[in-house]
Amino acid sequence: MTALLDQFIAAFGADMVSMATEAYLGEPRGHYISAPRPLLRPRTVDEVSAIVRFCNELSVGVVPYGGGTGLVGGQVYDGDRPCIILSLERMNALRGIYPDESVMVVEAGVILADAQGYADAHDRLFPLSLAAEGSCRIGGNLATNAGGVQVLRYGNARDLCLGVEAVLPDGSIHHGLRRLRKDNTGYDLRNLLIGSEGSLGVITAASLKLFPKPREVSTALLALENPAVAIDILGRLNTQLDGVISAFELIGRAGFEFVAEQMPHIRQPFAQVPEWAVLVQAASGTGSNVEARMMQALTTEIERGSVQDAVIAQSIAQADALWELRETIPEANRAIGAIASHDVSIPISRIPEFIETMPAVLARIGDVRINCFGHLGDGNLHYNIFPPWGAHKSDFADQRAAFSAAIHDKVAALGGSISAEHGVGRLKARALLRYGDGAKLAAMRAIKAALDPQNIMNPDAVVAKED
Amino acid sequence: MTALLDQFIAAFGADMVSMATEAYLGEPRGHYISAPRPLLRPRTVDEVSAIVRFCNELSVGVVPYGGGTGLVGGQVYDGDRPCIILSLERMNALRGIYPDESVMVVEAGVILADAQGYADAHDRLFPLSLAAEGSCRIGGNLATNAGGVQVLRYGNARDLCLGVEAVLPDGSIHHGLRRLRKDNTGYDLRNLLIGSEGSLGVITAASLKLFPKPREVSTALLALENPAVAIDILGRLNTQLDGVISAFELIGRAGFEFVAEQMPHIRQPFAQVPEWAVLVQAASGTGSNVEARMMQALTTEIERGSVQDAVIAQSIAQADALWELRETIPEANRAIGAIASHDVSIPISRIPEFIETMPAVLARIGDVRINCFGHLGDGNLHYNIFPPWGAHKSDFADQRAAFSAAIHDKVAALGGSISAEHGVGRLKARALLRYGDGAKLAAMRAIKAALDPQNIMNPDAVVAKED
Numbered sequence: 008m009t010a011l012l013d014q015f016i017a018a019f020g021a022d023m024v025s026m027a028t029e030a031y032l033g034e035p036r037g038h039y040i041s042a043p044r045p046l047l048r049p050r051t052v053d054e055v056s057a058i059v060r061f062c063n064e065l066s067v068g069v070v071p072y073g074g075g076t077g078l079v080g081g082q083v084y085d086g087d088r089p090c091i092i093l094s095l096e097r098m099n100a101l102r103g104i105y106p107d108e109s110v111m112v113v114e115a116g117v118i119l120a121d122a123q124g125y126a127d128a129h130d131r132l133f134p135l136s137l138a139a140e141g142s143c144r145i146g147g148n149l150a151t152n153a154g155g156v157q158v159l160r161y162g163n164a165r166d167l168c169l170g171v172e173a174v175l176p177d178g179s180i181h182h183g184l185r186r187l188r189k190d191n192t193g194y195d196l197r198n199l200l201i202g203s204e205g206s207l208g209v210i211t212a213a214s215l216k217l218f219p220k221p222r223e224v225s226t227a228l229l230a231l232e233n234p235a236v237a238i239d240i241l242g243r244l245n246t247q248l249d250g251v252i253s254a255f256e257l258i259g260r261a262g263f264e265f266v267a268e269q270m271p272h273i274r275q276p277f278a279q280v281p282e283w284a285v286l287v288q289a290a291s292g293t294g295s296n297v298e299a300r301m302m303q304a305l306t307t308e309i310e311r312g313s314v315q316d317a318v319i320a321q322s323i324a325q326a327d328a329l330w331e332l333r334e335t336i337p338e339a340n341r342a343i344g345a346i347a348s349h350d351v352s353i354p355i356s357r358i359p360e361f362i363e364t365m366p367a368v369l370a371r372i373g374d375v376r377i378n379c380f381g382h383l384g385d386g387n388l389h390y391n392i393f394p395p396w397g398a399h400k401s402d403f404a405d406q407r408a409a410f411s412a413a414i415h416d417k418v419a420a421l422g423g424s425i426s427a428e429h430g431v432g433r434l435k436a437r438a439l440l441r442y443g444d445g446a447k448l449a450a451m452r453a454i455k456a457a458l459d460p461q462n463i464m465n466p467d468a469v470v471a472k473e474d
Numbered sequence: 475m476t477a478l479l480d481q482f483i484a485a486f487g488a489d490m491v492s493m494a495t496e497a498y499l500g501e502p503r504g505h506y507i508s509a510p511r512p513l514l515r516p517r518t519v520d521e522v523s524a525i526v527r528f529c530n531e532l533s534v535g536v537v538p539y540g541g542g543t544g545l546v547g548g549q550v551y552d553g554d555r556p557c558i559i560l561s562l563e564r565m566n567a568l569r570g571i572y573p574d575e576s577v578m579v580v581e582a583g584v585i586l587a588d589a590q591g592y593a594d595a596h597d598r599l600f601p602l603s604l605a606a607e608g609s610c611r612i613g614g615n616l617a618t619n620a621g622g623v624q625v626l627r628y629g630n631a632r633d634l635c636l637g638v639e640a641v642l643p644d645g646s647i648h649h650g651l652r653r654l655r656k657d658n659t660g661y662d663l664r665n666l667l668i669g670s671e672g673s674l675g676v677i678t679a680a681s682l683k684l685f686p687k688p689r690e691v692s693t694a695l696l697a698l699e700n701p702a703v704a705i706d707i708l709g710r711l712n713t714q715l716d717g718v719i720s721a722f723e724l725i726g727r728a729g730f731e732f733v734a735e736q737m738p739h740i741r742q743p744f745a746q747v748p749e750w751a752v753l754v755q756a757a758s759g760t761g762s763n764v765e766a767r768m769m770q771a772l773t774t775e776i777e778r779g780s781v782q783d784a785v786i787a788q789s790i791a792q793a794d795a796l797w798e799l800r801e802t803i804p805e806a807n808r809a810i811g812a813i814a815s816h817d818v819s820i821p822i823s824r825i826p827e828f829i830e831t832m833p834a835v836l837a838r839i840g841d842v843r844i845n846c847f848g849h850l851g852d853g854n855l856h857y858n859i860f861p862p863w864g865a866h867k868s869d870f871a872d873q874r875a876a877f878s879a880a881i882h883d884k885v886a887a888l889g890g891s892i893s894a895e896h897g898v899g900r901l902k903a904r905a906l907l908r909y910g911d912g913a914k915l916a917a918m919r920a921i922k923a924a925l926d927p928q929n930i931m932n933p934d935a936v937v938a939k940e941d
């Protein structure tokens with residue numbers, strides 16, 4: 008390793024090259040740990056290009072590194088071949104903001120919350136929003152096609168990106184930072200790089216769409232009997248509130264209980280913990296009557312008996328408190344310690360079947376608690392399973408694979424996806440061989456081999472070795 | 475040719491195989507004409523697969539054919555190698571519609587207007603809308619990533635597609651008809667096929683996003699001094715009418731004059747022909763106050779002096795009349811006969827510079843009339859040039875290339891695109907070599923060679939042979 012480090016220091020200097028500290032060698036869930044490796048922290052796209060070219064010549068692997076918050080091990084190479092970590096943290100400039108065009112151009116190392124702030128300072132909205140926004144970086148958001156809580160209205164990360172600057176595996180620079188809403192000049196390299204999790208190149212900057220800031224917002228938490236009711240309500244709200252629903256988040260009983268157990272300072276909104284709840288947010292422009300329309304729609308729902316209880320935020324502080332509850336669930340989950348976590352999506356109309364049938368299937372494998380929550384409006388559930396009271400996740404090490412297989416089998420049978428918004432990384436690369444479409448997997452391998460013949464870019468991520 | 479025909483009849487039968495009639499051998503602008511070729515009209519994806527596999531084995535080219543309305547020659551192979559035309563016209567089934575999920579699954583041969591109708595019958599909107607909607611087909615819309623008049627709000631064709639079923643160049647079938655809003659399982663093959671204009675495979679079916687039908691619509695035509703004013707107004711309307719502007723179309727003086735000259739039965743909305751005008755449409759849900767908000771915003775604009783004259787539709791019939799004027803411009807253009815047509819996009823804030831400087835540049839090449847119109851809200855201009863009164867386009871045959879080069883050079887200098895929504899086809903494949911990004915072009919060639927090593931799919935389209 009010292010030889011590799013010395014080789015990179017000789018080529019790029021000690022300011023750019025050092026041994027990676029521990030923070031770069033692991034990931035939030037602790038499944039993947041990297042051996043010590045050189046860390047490169049370039050400041051410009053030309054430096055990134057030189058590094059990748061050098062690695063390609065030496066056949067040294069390159070693991071692009073953003074904020075390190077990914078949940079599928081895409082940022083940690085735990086194999087044996089020589090490899091460097093390429094952090095974009097120093098490429099964190101706002102290259103330009105064009106409020107009249109509703110576009111900004113940022114470098115890959117910009118932290119998501121900072122990107123939101125740049126837009127806000129120009130009276131615009133950059134709508135990508137997720138729990139890790141204080142530390143994740145735009146490059147990683149795009150490489151993984153991040154989702155979050157506003158996808159329902161504004162789309163995934165790929166939908167928010169007009170163009171990228173990227174370094175391809177041979178070190179060439181793709182200058183694609185166009186600020187255009189329409190551009191049909193050849194194959195969609197931008198979308199190929201987005202979601203490829205660093206396995207086809209390194210995104211170094213992006214032009215991003217901005218939106219008008221909503222001027223009227225209405226937020227409510229509804230207690231419901233079951234998810235089928237939630238989906239019915241979503242359909243009716245969509246019809247009535249055309250285009251203004253920006254979030255529709257499902258919370259199950261376990262979500263409330265886990266937060267109450269681990270974070271007792273978070274206020275529980277209902278006197279009685281409901282079986283199910285949805286957090287609804289609608290937002291639109293000045294004079295759009297969003298609050299009155301939402302109130303009317305919810306009154307109708309209460310009158311028809313589909314809503315058991317409702318908390319409608321009367322202030323920004325109340326809305327923030329409802330969101331805090333929702334956003335605290337992942338933290339409570341981590342405190343309790345999941346046996347296995349799943350980030351799945353299912354055609355919305357089939358979600359009730361999944362949620363109703365799954366507990367009995369899992370009970371045949373072991374006695375577990377389920378925390379099912381997530382972005383119901385997008386058909387995206389986080390379906391995490393936990394040991395019963397008094398037990399520890401390590402007690403279930405032997406059943407872990409069986410739980411996940413049962414969940415993924417059912418998701419596949421319903422026409423769903425085993426990775427909705429977290430990506431494939433290393434955690435699901437082998438599962439993808441099982442659940443993925445054969446023709447697509449073959450095309451992926453052909454594209455990977457064509458663009459990265461030395462297989463240097465993020466080795467073993469997304470595209471697993473075949474048996 | 476008879477030998478090739480006989481070979482295909484022997485393999486697939488006389489019901490599926492015939493000689494193509496003249497309609498399949500040309501395109502609307504008359505630039506490309508194909509020699510007589512066998513026409514194959516399969517009814518199922520398995521038949522498409524068998525045809526492509528057969529062609530791959532024989533190294534026979536395959537030109538996928540939708541509605542034949544493309545404007546860049548992507549549907550007409552005019553070269554010499556053995557080739558068949560593969561029409562999707564018989565694959566025109568609605569496979570399923572899921573109003574609760576706001577999704578429908580249609581086959582590639584469904585005519586766009588029929589797809590709109592299926593959605594409408596279920597109280598949903600399929601927003602893709604363009605002049606050729608009565609004859610173009612969904613497969614072609616996706617293969618070319620079609621745009622149209624509602625991109626500002628709903629996006630291009632690729633933004634409306636959740637998944638595709640497609641036959642890849644080796645004949646394998648990609649089963650990707652998922653009805654999911656979030657699906658991060660590997661490389662984005664869907665978006666790679668969308669916009670590849672049949673050069674990487676044949677899309678045979680697609681799952682498409684549906685939207686709530688707008689319940690309140692407001693349409694207005696504004697006479698303006700220049701395009702810079704239009705862009706200022708767009709910025710202010712966007713801020714005030716968050717997310718509800720669904721069209722913002724530019725019409726220049728020539729647009730009004732050409733229509734008056736060629737279609738005198740179309741009512742001219744203004745007593746005096748304005749230098750510039752924009753057609754604005756806003757639409758949203760019940761109770762959203764769209765008409766009142768639009769009226770208020772336009773009143774403010776009139777008071778500040780940015781709008782010279784305005785026609786605000788008071789009925790659906792009046793709105794339709796305004797749209798008829800806009801939609802008739804391409805027909806008037808064809809009747810007059812353009813020397814050259816350009817489908818360009820430019821960062822919105824730089825459009826005034828383009829429109830102001832271009833006429834003098836062109837005047838140095840020849841004395842022409844310019845009809846500049848299009849989707850200003852998307853930064854997409856159709857910039858077409860015509861002979862002066864009394865002259866004919868054939869008089870300018872020698873200057874044609876110089877006009878286009880001057881326009882495309884300026885577009886490139888402003889960070890724009892030489893193909894906004896019509897695609898590359900054969901018309902712009904060589905221009906792409908000049909204006910395209912080098913790293914992207916190399917990646918495109920690598921991907922094409924990897925997925926289609928025999929180069930059978932739509933030969934010479936998009937990816938031109940290098941000199």
